[in-house]
Amino acid sequence: MFNSPIETENQEVHLSILKDKNIRLFVKREDTIHPFVSGNKFRKLKYNIQEAQQLKQDTILTFGGAYSNHIVAVAVAGKMAGLKTIGIIRGEELAKEFDKTIATNATLREAHKNGMKFLFVTREAYRNKTTSSFVTSLELKFGDFYLIPEGGTNELAVKGCEEILTKDDAKFDHICVAVGTGGTISGLINAATNTQKVLGFPALKGDFLSKEIKPFVKGKENWKLIPAYHFGGYAKSNSDLIAFINQFKEETNIQLDPIYTGKMMFGIVDLIKKNYFSENSTILAIHTGGIQGIEGFNERLAKKNKKLITV
Numbered sequence: 001m002f003n004s005p006i007e008t009e010n011q012e013v014h015l016s017i018l019k020d021k022n023i024r025l026f027v028k029r030e031d032t033i034h035p036f037v038s039g040n041k042f043r044k045l046k047y048n049i050q051e052a053q054q055l056k057q058d059t060i061l062t063f064g065g066a067y068s069n070h071i072v073a074v075a076v077a078g079k080m081a082g083l084k085t086i087g088i089i090r091g092e093e094l095a096k097e098f099d100k101t102i103a104t105n106a107t108l109r110e111a112h113k114n115g116m117k118f119l120f121v122t123r124e125a126y127r128n129k130t131t132s133s134f135v136t137s138l139e140l141k142f143g144d145f146y147l148i149p150e151g152g153t154n155e156l157a158v159k160g161c162e163e164i165l166t167k168d169d170a171k172f173d174h175i176c177v178a179v180g181t182g183g184t185i186s187g188l189i190n191a192a193t194n195t196q197k198v199l200g201f202p203a204l205k206g207d208f209l210s211k212e213i214k215p216f217v218k219g220k221e222n223w224k225l226i227p228a229y230h231f232g233g234y235a236k237s238n239s240d241l242i243a244f245i246n247q248f249k250e251e252t253n254i255q256l257d258p259i260y261t262g263k264m265m266f267g268i269v270d271l272i273k274k275n276y277f278s279e280n281s282t283i284l285a286i287h288t289g290g291i292q293g294i295e296g297f298n299e300r301l302a303k304k305n306k307k308l309i310t311v
């Protein structure tokens with residue numbers, strides 16, 4: 001899986017708003033690559049796994065929250081590649097009743113099933129995870145490992161994400177993608193032509209992302225972040241977003257996730273309504289996956305007596 005090129009389908013979607021505005025919208029179905037190593041996480045891991053193998057490392061260590069798409073992707077991909085995996089997870093309380101954690105958290109359960117070893121740390125320790133003293137303490141505890149940062153973004157991840165677009169995709173005017181740490185959009189920016197525009201929809205609050213992206217895209221100016229659709233921050237949502245995801249599924253049969261792709265698509269449709277795109281525009285939206293996170297998200301919605309995402 002990590003050694004052969006993968007191309008996914010561009011599926012055209014038909015919403016009444018698109019006809020009204022004379023715009024064509026396609027979804028690149030990166031979510032179909034694998035149920036757990038989904039979409040961009042496969043792209044980001046491909047060259048990192050090859051690098052770990054070349055360096056003769058037998059263990060990958062990485063970081064994430066309890067519902068992280070990246071954590072489960074590393075666990076499953078690592079197992080496929082014959083590598084051991086260690087996940088440093090935010091929230092030491094999860095360790096206290098580990099059996100219950102595994103029973104109630106589908107993300108960690110899948111990672112555990114694939115052999116990932118966990119270290120649950122306090123929020124404070126987690127904040128300091130990039131300091132050399134913390135990394136040294138991990139080396140003392142676990143021995144040698146190949147480190148992949150939280151969210152998986154590094155040069156090799158960007159290189160993998162440059163393979164999302166095909167030559168044929170140069171025909172689209174706009175390429176849209178959800179943004180977390182900025183690795184995926186960086187690859188798209190590098191692979192897109194200078195006359196295409198890559199639009200990023202940050203899934204979290206804050207204005208630090210441009211600064212993260214710039215070093216990976218070497219002066220390219222064919223991109224823009226649209227920060228209006230984070231819905232209050234990372235993993236935050238409201239009933240409009242959930243209703244949108246459910247309606248989009250009904251109309252297109254494409255499942256979106258509430259953390260990334262749902263917010264991106266909500267933003268695209270809202271911008272279309274507001275005439276952001278000119279008539280005859282063609283838009284390619286990247287479905288980066290994340291479907292595995294819906295189960296845990298629905299459990300949290302259910303606890304608050306909120307409407308659930310239909311699956």
Ligand SMILES: *Cc1c(COP(=O)(O)O)cnc(C)c1O
Nearest residue numbers: 180181182183184260288289290
């Ligand atoms: C991780 C993730 C992203 C964000 O990717 P970055 O490279 O961190 O910007 C987007 N969509 C989904 C579904 C993800 O899991």
